[in-house]
Amino acid sequence: MGTDMTESTGGIDMDEQTSGVVKKFLYVNRKAPYGTIYALESLEVVLIAAAFDQDVSLAFIDDGVYQIIKGQHTKNIDVKNFSPTYRALEGYDIEKLYVEKESMDARGLTQADLLVDVKIVTAAEMADLMESQDVVMSF
C-alpha cells in the first residue's frame, strides 16, 4: 500500500490499483431506508466510490424509492435520518439517479415527493440501463 492511502479512498492507493480504468458502476437500491441497514451502508459505498473517478449511477426500485422521499422523520425510532446525504451526492459529481416508474406508481409517488432530481424510467428502460453497466451492485 502506498503512503497516500487515506480514509477517503477506503484503504486503496488509487494510482497503483485502479490504473486509470473507468467503469460504469450502478448501485441498485431496493430496500426501504429504515428497518434494515442496507440503504445506509449502500450510501457509504457510493460515497467511497465517488473518490475513484468512476462513472457512477444510482437506481431506486421497489421500496428503495422510499430512500429519497421528502420529509423523513426518524426521531421517534431513534435512528439517524441520513436522507440529506442524497442531496449532497451532486457535490460528489454523482448526478445520474434513476427511479423505476412502476415502483413509483405502485406507491402513489411522483417526482414532487422526492428530495432529489431523478430520471424516472420504465422497468424495461431500467433493464437496458443495467445491461449497459460494467458493475452492478445491488443492496
Added chain:
Amino acid sequence: MKFGILVNEGPYTHQASDTAYQFTKAALEKGHKIHRVFFYHDGVNNSTRLTEPPQDDRNIVQRWQKLAADHKLDLVVCVAAALRRGIKDENLAEGFRISGLGQLVESGIQADRLVTFGD
C-alpha cells in the same frame, strides 16, 4: 475469468455465504481467478474466530479460511461494517483482513465480473 465476490449476509441465518463459498470454490476448480472476496453488511460476521457451530454442522468461517489458504485468496472485511458489529483484529479469524470499502470498489474495477451474494 477474474471474479470479484461480494458477500452481504452473515453465516447460518442466510444462505448467501454458503452459496458464495460454493461459487468461489467451483470457479477456482474451473481454473478461474478470484480477485478478492469482500464481506459487507452482516457478511462481516463470516470473519469472527469466535464462531463455534455444532460439530455436526459445517463451519462456515473455517471453510473460508481453508479455501483462502489453499488458493491464496484475499478475504477482506469492511472496517466500518465490522466495527459496527463488534468485529475487530482481536477476534478476526486468521486469513481475513480488515480494510476499507475502497477494496470493494477496486475489486469492481479490477475483476471481469463482480458477483454479489445477498438478500
